[in-house]
Amino acid sequence: MRASRLLSALLLLQTRGRMTAQELADELEVSVRTVYRDMESLSAAGVPLYGDPGHDGGYRLLDGFRTRLTGLTRDEAEALSLVGLPGPAADLGLGTVLATVQLKLTAALPEELRDRTGEIRRRFHLDTSGWYAEADPTPHLAAVTEAVWRQRRIRVRYRRWTAPQEVTRTLDPYGLVLKSGRWYLVAARPAGVRTYRVSQLLRTQVLQDRFERPHDFDLAAHWQTYLADFDARRLRGEAVVRLTPRILTQLPDLMEPAVAHAALDSAGPPGPDGRVQTVIPIESAEHAVGMLLSLGAEAEVVAPAGLRALMTQTISALADTYRRPLDKHEASPRLDIQR
Known part of the structure; x- marks a missing residue:
């Protein structure tokens, strides 16, 4: 964790230039005292780091210094697809990873492109939540996400609209869909591929059984077909x-x-x-x-x-x-x- 924080601090200084200890502490979500210790560690490791005293001072890197430690880890590469969706990324447990990968990508860009990406973030914001509704409580989303990544079967207790309202199902979780601020699980069972609202899961158990996800299954295409069929069944x-x-x-x-x-x-x-x-x-x-x-x-x-x-x-x-x-x-x- 500390090594990751040191790298994040280094990339912040590389992409933003001079930063005060308080600014670094706010970005890294640590105390100012921790920032002081981290700066000493970076300096001791040979990083050309300078601290300027005074009201307009702060930490900065030697002009021209650029770290090449911008390679992405597996988790960071997976988080790339959620780079424009900080809220959903946090729901899936990738919030911190996403922040790190954004820093790495920004640090790898030439200065003029870094400025451009900063302007885009300041001018455009994507909000995936729906109007006039609070986000669904999804206490089982983390377990479902784990099962989707690892291709593990899950046994769930699910609350539905029709009787009996509570049912137990063993599912092969193919993927998750975020629709208007609500998470849906697309999963297979012997009766076929079905859709389950994650907030309606009452209990979730990730099993050791591994399933094979069909290679030709297209989650986005399936979802569009599901929406069309849903409207056709509902609006009769x-x-x-x-x-x-x-x-x-x-x-x-x-x-x-x-x-x-x-x-x-x-x-x-x-x-x-x-x-x-x-x-x-x-x-x-x-x-x-x-x-x-x-x-x-x-x-x-x-x-x-x-x-x-x-x-x-x-x-x-x-x-x-x-x-x-x-x-x-x-x-x-x-x-x-x-x-």
């Missing part, structure tokens, strides 16, 4: 809906992509009142009620009749709820909304 119904032009243009922000795209593609010409009739894919009438109510009075269900009736019942129940005056025990002045 249709609702004919009349929408105002304003709400029609807002559908991509209000609905999931597959539903919004289908609604926009099927939109007809405006009617006498300006509204547009379109067809929206739905899972079920019960699920569609909440989705369509979020569009407010700018959406009117035309068909099927059962969904229109369910919308009418729900809206009537809502009206009854809000017609009932609050008594003095239910009203809270602190929650009054001032206009």
Whole structure:
């Protein structure tokens, strides 16, 4: 660990020039006292290192000195594919390794390219988390990651939506997918390749049994096929809906992509009142009620009749709820909304 830290300190000085002890301590996540000891060790090892006193001082390397200790370890090479995803890299236990490999790569670049990569990091940031949702708790992600790397079978206790809700499965873990801030495990069992949400794993045991991953299995291609099949299985119904032009243009922000795209593609010409009739894919009438109510009075269900009736019942129940005056025990002045 100390050797890795010394190398990181050396690469930091090589790529950034003069740095104070406090700046080095912040980067290496150690104390300033530890930085002093590390600088003494580097100097004793023959590294041309100089310390400048004063307010604008700091440590620096002799002009022209460049270390060639930039070779990548196996772990660092594996972390390269996650170089733009610091959050997911940390989830997989590669956060520290990723920081080291970035330092090595930066140190190996000519000065003008180092400056360019620094500018890119300061101007562009990739955030893989989803909107309006917290990240899933994934206490078993580390064990699953280990099994994926080592090609070891796992025995899991999994919570699913259908009964029985808790099941035990023995799986061959082919790979992990990060989708909108949520981790999914793609794994094989005798019934075929299935997808499991990692946050729904209740218990995970990595077995000693090793499995052979098919050489022709393409994780990215499988995931795209899975998403298309998932939408086809899930969105089995249709609702004919009349929408105002304003709400029609807002559908991509209000609905999931597959539903919004289908609604926009099927939109007809405006009617006498300006509204547009379109067809929206739905899972079920019960699920569609909440989705369509979020569009407010700018959406009117035309068909099927059962969904229109369910919308009418729900809206009537809502009206009854809000017609009932609050008594003095239910009203809270602190929650009054001032206009």
